[in-house]
Every structure is written in C-alpha cells, then in structure tokens.
Amino acid sequence: MIVVLKDSATAENVQRVKDYIINKGAQVHESEGIEKKIIGIIGNKREMDKTALSAFPGVEQVISILEPYKLSSRKFHPKNTIIDVKGVLIGGTEPVHMAGPCSVESEAQIFEIAAEVAAKGGHILRGGVFKPRSSPYSFQGMGVEGAKWLYEAGKAHDLPVVSEVMEINDIETLYDYVDIFQVGARNMQHFKLLKALGKTDKPVLLKRGMSATLNEFLMSAEYILSEGNEKVILCERGIRTFVQHTRNTFDVNIVPALKNLSHLPILVDPSHATGKTELVSPITLAGLAAGADGFIIEVHPRPYEAFSDGDQSLDFDQYSQLLSDLNILREGILTLRKQKLEKVELECI
C-alpha cells in the first residue's frame, strides 16, 4: 500500500500517518520525489485500512498494490480447483453444460425439460423456484414444491440440479433438493447470505453482480471461502453498460482475466447476459473459446408460455442448433483446454 501525500502536508501530518502505520505493526518506507512525497507500507498490508489512511490530514490518496482477496487467489492457491458434483467435474477438460428453464413451472414442465437436457448430453439441470423479479406483481416462483419437482426430475435423468437461494432461510428449505446453490446477480453482495452459504457443504454458483468489478466478485467468493466452503463456481452473466443491443453486456474479458488471477472455475450465462435467443449460441462459443469452464443456459419447450424469461429461453430447436454449432468447435476447445490444464496442478474437491 502506498500513501501519496498532499503538497500541503506538514511534518506533523506525515508523522501521524507514520505513527499510525507503525502502530498497526507495519513498516514505513519514505520516498520523496520532486513534486510528491510518498510513504510505502511494508508488512501485512491486507489488514491496513485504506479508508482510514485516506482520512488523515495531508493524505492525497492511498493506492493498493496487492489484490484484496486471498483464498480465491491463484497466488495463495496455485492448483486449479475442480469441483465434483455427483461425478460431474466443473473445471476439468470437458466444459460443463447446464441447462433448464428459468422457472420451474409444473411437474410436467420440469420433467419434459429434464428429459431433453439429458438427451442432449447436458450435465446439470437448472431451474428456479424462488425468483427475484423486479416487479412485485410478477410471478415469484413455485417455492419448495417446485424444488421437489426439480429434484425428482433431475433424479429421473441422473442430472444434479442447481437452484437459486435468495435468503438465508432458503438454504435450509432447499438443502435436501438441490446439489448446487445459486446466488443471483442481485445478491452477489448479500454478505450475510454468502457467509451462511460458506457454512454449508454444497457447491455455490456465484453470479457476478451487474455492476461488480473483478475485485468485488472475488471478494464475494472470499466471503464463502473464508467460512470454510471451498466449492465456489463463478459465473459471468453480463454487466450493465450504456449498450442497448443486448439486455446486459456480456463481459467475455473477465473469463481469461479471472483464469489468470484465480483458481476457481468460471462459467458463462449467455441467456441472461444477452437477453436475446439469437445471440445465445455465438456468445456461448465465444465464452468457451475465451476459456470458460462451461455454460448455463435457459431452455423451454414453448418459451412464449414460460412464466419468466421467455424472451431469452431457447426452444428445443434452438437448443439443438446451439449444440450443433458447439459440436463444430468442440474438438478444438478440448485441445485448448487440455494444453492449459497440463500447465497447472489440479485439485478436485
């Protein structure tokens, strides 16, 4: 951490900053340029409070040199994490294929979709039962009954299932029915929920918030990891920008950026990211080409009958087309992944 002093900083100002740093158990390293004086902080800098330092009289700015996350960092955990969900490996050579409806709507609907996902070679079945909707007048999900149907549908086709928790109490409610807990973009900084998930033994699929920086995303992962749950799966689902040709702006760049910095697997969600069915296939391919460990998409037999997200759900023909496109790139992507995985150690949990 580096403290840049104002031109107007007095000797007393500087001394107080130095005293503060030393009292916190770190060392100071001063450097005086022609225009600016700076103080370097040497020691366990992650514990130094940047905002407190910024508040000292005479301080112009405080610059962090170290990343703020630790458990999610490749530096402290060089081995790639591979998460085993009932035999499905997330982060291995084979990109994971998760699909299902936005919302579980009925027993028949989720069974119909589960059959299709299984037939198409999907690995994990998704389906929401507690739905965060921007309007209180919209469908809010089928609740625990929906979770039971989801569980049964997955079981019938040997597909582990993933569903969203919006609230601490949802964890217990859904515990018996889901294999992966999903945290939605709007809850990426619901810190008490993250802590509670850190105390469970199930994997957590953590979606990036729509205005989250890379650091904030990994710090949210850190909330889960720091409570003892190492099974965190990251997921890029689009950010909010000025762009209007897609619902959100799928930030493909975070995929390789995260791969460089973190050992955690990262998926892409082209359905939410683009909000447009015709873009789901090219964006899925782009995400995998950039190094994503898999994708999660919304499929529905009759999107116009869907209770939610019909406009971004693929129907079964579109789903087939996506898989056909993907199949064309498949061999290349597997080769690329193998080359990369050979260069690091792996840890399967």
Add this chain to the structure above:
Amino acid sequence: MIVVLKDSATAENVQRVKDYIINKGAQVHESEGIEKKIIGIIGNKREMDKTALSAFPGVEQVISILEPYKLSSRKFHPKNTIIDVKGVLIGGTEPVHMAGPCSVESEAQIFEIAAEVAAKGGHILRGGVFKPRSSPYSFQGMGVEGAKWLYEAGKAHDLPVVSEVMEINDIETLYDYVDIFQVGARNMQHFKLLKALGKTDKPVLLKRGMSATLNEFLMSAEYILSEGNEKVILCERGIRTFVQHTRNTFDVNIVPALKNLSHLPILVDPSHATGKTELVSPITLAGLAAGADGFIIEVHPRPYEAFSDGDQSLDFDQYSQLLSDLNILREGILTLRKQKLEKVELECI
C-alpha cells in the same frame, strides 16, 4: 404495450399473438405500416407479460408505453407524500438534515456525534450497526449493542435515528431501537427484505442501487408499498459509471425526474455518492437546488480513526463549513420549495 412484428411473421404467427392477448382479457389494435406491422394492446396492460410476448414466433420487439409502477406513481397518487418521523417532516418545506457516523463504534463515539448533530440543527441521527462490507476481513458492525447506543444517543438529543437492515431477521432485531429502517444500495433488489419491510409500520429509507434505473428504483419502492407500508423515502447515493474522479457518480438528474413521476420524498447522500469530503458540500447544495427533500451525510469527530468510510466522512469543521455554505442558499431554497409545494396537494403520514 405495442408488439412489433418481424417482416417474416406469418399470418399464423400474428394470429397466435392476438389470441394470446385476447385470452389475457385485453383488446388488440392492429396497424400496418409500409415496412412494419404492429399490434397495440389495449386494456390492463400492466399485467401483460412482456417477456412471454417477446418469445412468440414472429415478434420482433415489445414496447411498454406505461410505466410499470403504480403505487409510487404520481399519476395514481397525485398528493405529495410527507412522512412524519416523530415530528420531523420528510418532504415538507424544510429540507431534512440527517447526519452521523458510517458505523456506530462505541457508546462514547455516538454520543459525541449525536451532541454535535443536535447542536448543528440536524433532524435525524444516522449510524450503521450491521455493515455491508465488500471484504469479509473488514469491520462488520457492532450489531445490536451498537443499535442500543444509537437509540440512547438519539433519545438524549431528541433525534430520531436511522440504521441499516441487511437481512429479514435484522428487522426484528432492530425494531425497538430505530425510527427509520435503511435499505442499502446493495440490497435495493433484495426483494424478500423489501416485502418484509412492507409489513412493518416504520418508515423505510430506500437507497438506489448503484446500477438501478429509475424504473427499477420505483419498482423496489413498489415492493414495500404493495405490502401496505406507505412510508418510503427514496435516496440517491451515486451510480456506477466509467468516471473515476468520484467513487460513484452522483446522478443529480434523478431528483427532478423522480419528483415529476412520483409522490415519494427523495433525499441525497453526497458522502457515498462522491466518496470525497471536499465534494460533499457542493454536491449537497446541488442536490437541494435540484429539488431534493433533504440530505444524509457522514460525520465523524476524527475520520482517520473511523472504523469505516473515514475517507468520505466530514470532520466537525468540515461539517460546519457545509452548513455555513448551505445557510447562504437556505432562503432561496425554502422559497423555491414553497412555490412548488403550493402547486400540489400534500398528504402527511
């Protein structure tokens, strides 16, 4: 709501869309241009599902004409809402002045600040006891003990108090100690929390999420209102943009935009919005000049000792300077407010 059809839409496609609309109890109104065919929907359009319609084969886009919110709309509730918090009127002629520390840190600290806020003519005392922090390693708040100190400090100086709830269970925990529940920016779309707050009888200070649109902001208010709690106070606290000269970008524009569309009071939070003490005073003035019903700021006797947000907290001298600047514009602002309030009916709750 208007459905724009693709050039490639077949007669069958069009018929299905029309059947769907009519089945939902609305009427259709077709219009055929030279290049495009469109279907207008006439009826209770708020209940028509835009995403389902978008998913029909042959549909290019669906355009909403009506705003999605109702209870927060000036159209359905033309009288301005004034919220009475133990005699402090929020939304009246006098802009409300809320101040206090980011975090309650100790009994002595909150009493010292409460005395200062009261002496400076403040109306409401703020102080966090559950803190949403992006790092799990940062100070997380003093919890319920802090809330008790806050309550006592407010009581000692006749200041109602406001504090943040992060979680449904926090509502009950804090109920006896706070006069206004605050919902932080990160929780603006924590819908279950909003619903639970809609069932209490205390006012809710709802901060805008950092990537929330105006519609999303009012829809979150709608979650609270639709459960029966009419005491919603909106608060602009900065949005996330590419800009780096402020921590967030204070969107002063939403103040008059909301005043036109909604009857709810709106405050500004220049401390979080800018993240820089030297900008708090000019931005507070800007917010009030644009029509805000008050401001909420962070003050701390010794910001460099603060447990959180030291870099954006005013010390007592800076606080005095802000009030001195404000005093210069005060008469003008009161006159402007009176002129506007005379043009609408008021409802004090």
Add this chain to the structure above:
Amino acid sequence: MIVVLKDSATAENVQRVKDYIINKGAQVHESEGIEKKIIGIIGNKREMDKTALSAFPGVEQVISILEPYKLSSRKFHPKNTIIDVKGVLIGGTEPVHMAGPCSVESEAQIFEIAAEVAAKGGHILRGGVFKPRSSPYSFQGMGVEGAKWLYEAGKAHDLPVVSEVMEINDIETLYDYVDIFQVGARNMQHFKLLKALGKTDKPVLLKRGMSATLNEFLMSAEYILSEGNEKVILCERGIRTFVQHTRNTFDVNIVPALKNLSHLPILVDPSHATGKTELVSPITLAGLAAGADGFIIEVHPRPYEAFSDGDQSLDFDQYSQLLSDLNILREGILTLRKQKLEKVELECI
C-alpha cells in the same frame, strides 16, 4: 414511428401533431388505450424528425420502430459484402489477419515487422503514422514519411497496408501509400471526415467509438456509404464501462448482433479492446468464435521500446503463441463460417 400522448394532451394538441405528420406526407393511425392515446405514423418514417415531434405540446414520447440506417442494413442489402483488398477478401470464409505496430517508428522497424507478419501468414499490415494521443506531449506519429516506409514494407512482402486518417487533409496525404483508410474510435463521429472518405475509392476500416451504440456505429458507416463508397469494414475495439480489469470492455456481443442486422464485414481489435497482452489471444479466439470476419492486432519486436501502446503490443513470441492457439480452433471456425456463408448470397466488391 409512434407518438405517445400525455394524459393532459388537449384535442388541439393532438390535432397539431396529426397536421404536422400529414403535412410531411405520412398517414396517421390513432389508437386509444385505457390510460394512453397513441398515434402511429405510417409512411416514409425515416424522414420524420423525431426530436421535432417530441417537442410538440402534449407529446410524452416518440418511439422509433424502424432502424435509422438503410444502406448498411441487411434488409435493404441482403447480400453479404465481401471487400477485396488487392486479393485479400474481407468477409469471406477465411478470417482476415491484420497485424503490425501501433506506430511506424522507423524504416527498419516497419520492415522487420512486415517480414514477421508475412512469415506468420498475415494478410494486411497495419501501422499508424498520424497518432491521436490524449496528451499533446506524447509522440504524434512519423507523418507522411512513415507512410512511405509502411507502403514500401507492405510492398516488399505483398501485404496491403492500413493506416489511420485523423483529418480530411490526411486523406490526400496518405492516398498513394495506403490500401485501407482507418478511422479511429475518437473520430467515429467526425462526420465531415466520414463524408470525405465516402468520396474516395478505397476501403475504410471504421472503428467503433468507445461510447457508441450499435445504431450510431451503423449511422457512421451510413455517412460513408451514402457518399458512394461501399467498402466499409466495421471494427469493434472495446467500449468504456465501469470495468477496470481491461482498458476498455471488448463487447463481443456486437459481433453477432451486427451480423444479424448488417451486410458489412466486422473485425475485432483485441489489442485496444483489452489493453493487456495476456488477454489478446483468448479475446481474438472469442471474437472469431462469435463470428467476426477477422482481427487486427498490435505486434512489435520489442514492445518496451515502442513509441506508443507498448503495453498492449504482442512481442513475436506472444504473436506466435496467439497463432498457435488460433490454429487449434481454425478448422472449427472455418466450418462454422462456411455453414453461415452458404445461407446468404455474397457480393464481392
């Protein structure tokens, strides 16, 4: 185009709007809902002035149904445009590979790089001689002498060359030395320059502005096309968002979005988009997987000696690594491209 009227619109207001529309030679189509009255405009709507209509008393908003661009639209020009630059086809089955330094620095430098690009199978040599730099104190380019070196280096290796024009007068200055004129992101809306380029007979590589919407991007292409020059090559080079893990945010989504709407070829520029050498390879792959017609990247034998953009230029080893990664996906990408190109007609110009 649809005009939505305010609730407060009087009969006279409505009549004036209708008269205005009819006077412009279009027809009106009224529709009255329960809450809103709207007027549809039928006719040559592209020529109706949206902002004038918005300014009429009683008008709430005006909604465009039609895209504003015409010559760049696939609807009016269904055949894919393939641009032939001295035998290099841009928009054909083979993705085009453009590479070179940010700035031409010396004769030796550009010859060294040209040899490398040719040896690596590159198709087009890039190199700037007029450099838009945010600081007046930075290197501003070698000017016309650099252009001559670029031309000679390209000629020696049978590589057509592309270089940026910042100003109308630059067109004439560079005319004899370049095969493609580039318009940089900062000049995407330098409309007089675009018009002047529309009058030349050379292809124009038009980079997307860093805050340009898709419509604005195509409207800038329209400026060139409408003056008679049909050889416009679009290029995505990253947009400005809140994100800080990349210099800009590469918007991979615009690639398939543009492919759906326009017949023009679209390239990707991962060097400027990400500003980080380690992301150039995965982002190039992502762009091609999403359907881009090629890529343009910065390479330099010794990036730390580069006069500009050293931090985002690949050295020759990194360049080899990119091409090795690309080679792994190559067959799949060619197959995908062939499948898509078989579904449309092509027009080579």
Add this chain to the structure above:
Amino acid sequence: MIVVLKDSATAENVQRVKDYIINKGAQVHESEGIEKKIIGIIGNKREMDKTALSAFPGVEQVISILEPYKLSSRKFHPKNTIIDVKGVLIGGTEPVHMAGPCSVESEAQIFEIAAEVAAKGGHILRGGVFKPRSSPYSFQGMGVEGAKWLYEAGKAHDLPVVSEVMEINDIETLYDYVDIFQVGARNMQHFKLLKALGKTDKPVLLKRGMSATLNEFLMSAEYILSEGNEKVILCERGIRTFVQHTRNTFDVNIVPALKNLSHLPILVDPSHATGKTELVSPITLAGLAAGADGFIIEVHPRPYEAFSDGDQSLDFDQYSQLLSDLNILREGILTLRKQKLEKVELECI
C-alpha cells in the same frame, strides 16, 4: 510514477527497468515489501512513458502519481482564469448566461431569439451553423450564411456569439463571425482541431466528450493551451451511462472536482445533458449551486418547428420560468461565488 514488479520478475528484468529509467534522466528508488517489490521513479516523471514501462518483462503495473496535465492545472497556475469576451467576464462573480437555438435556421429566427435572449439578460448568444448529426440524412446546418446572420443578430443586441467548429477549415470560415469557437463533445479528442484552435486568439468553449474522464478533458484543454491560446472555457454536457431517464447523465460532480484541480472556468449545458426540457431548470440550478461559472442552454420560440434538438429546447415561457427559478437562488449563489473568489487570486485575459 511507481513500477510494481511481478513476483516472477528476475534480477535481470529489474535491472533493465532501472537502466531504462536512469537513461531517461530520472532516479530510481527501490522498495521491497513482503509480497511485492516496487520501484519509485523520481524526476521529471511527466515525460516518462507509462506504456513503454508497462511493456518491460517483469512489470506488473505502472501507477501514475502525478496528474498528466500541467498548463490547465491549478498547481502550476494558481490564479483563477477569467476570460473577457467583449466585456462579458467568464469565471467572475456573475455566472454567465448563454442561450440561443441549437441551429441557426433563418435570419428571422436568429434575430427573434437574439432579441429574447437580450431582453432576458443573457450575456452570450449561441447558435450552430455546422451541425454534427448522427444521421447523414438529418439537417447539417446553414453553414457560413447562418454564421453571418448569427453575427448580425448578436451585434444588433450587443451579444457576443458562440458557434461550433467541426473541422480545421471551419476556423477560418467562421473567424470573422464568432467570438467564441465551440468544440462539440464528439470532437473533444479531435486533436488536430484542438491544436489549430490553440493557434487562434479567440476563446474556445470545449465540451466534455460523452465518455471522457476528467484527465482526458483537461488533456484536451492542454492541447489548446500548449499552442499558446490560454482562453479555454470548459463545459460539462452529460456523459453516457446506463441511465435512461435522461439522454445523457449530467455529471454535476465534475464541476467542483475541476474547480479544485484547474484554474479554467467551467460551464454547464443542461439542455444536452438531460435532453428534456422539464429538467433544464433544476439542473441549471444544481450546476450553479455546485460552483459552475455559468450555463449554456437551448431556446427556441417554437421548439416543434426547430430543425434540430426541438425536444430539449426551451420555449420562451419555459425560458422565463428558468430565469424566475434562478432569480430566487441568485443572491445566495452570488454570495457563495464571492466568498470563493476572495480566497484565490484572479487573472483576467
């Protein structure tokens, strides 16, 4: 400037970075923390090339401590600049009031508006004759004939005039007719135009680009200043964000931020910033309350007949209402300005 080294940096890597810095005439100051090694650069750091340093093997990041601008900086020019335009002082106690149509449309139109602006106490008449329009099919301005009308209309009412130049050649064309050259947001980084304006003797009104950072804005001013023209007037006109309730997002925060860092006057343009007539008055007040040196707004007798920007132009009644609102705050704003101006030295040019 601070160079942060990668963990993997070799001794040779470090030596090369040090040699480079020393060869450029600066000194190095090394500091080794527990996790990171950094090199501070001491000397004339503005001339060190950040991107070249970033490109050295072993370098993780390069952090600038000093602002990149110099001539526009308050540090190097502590006196506030006041620009005298034919007796109108821009940057003095009285906020400057500029008004007029988006486009000069006819002699009669500009004379009618000039009379109104003069009658309302305006100081400067605005009017565009070369119009940057996103569509090539839109009205492009009346050209030099319009400039003559503007000049005559201003002269008739003792109002200096301001008009936009889009192109280097426009400077000569308009030289005899305008008192202030305006650079539009789209041209804020048209560096050759800025340089050419730096060689004239007339003031330049420089609008902030819609995705420009504060540093980029001042660096564009620096282009003009560094050629010898000291008369630069900055203008905030809204930035591009995800927000949709205004056309752009007026960034009121940059007003006090610039006042702290630069001696140049700064205006606000609420018409372009919001794109909505009903927001022009509150946003003008907000801008002035935050410290802006004046405002520039669009007025038109009949906005629905305007050739451009009708939707954001005030009609004469709305213009009166704005001035009436402003008048209420006027005394307070003058007092605030006087207090601030008393604390700095002034230089009128």
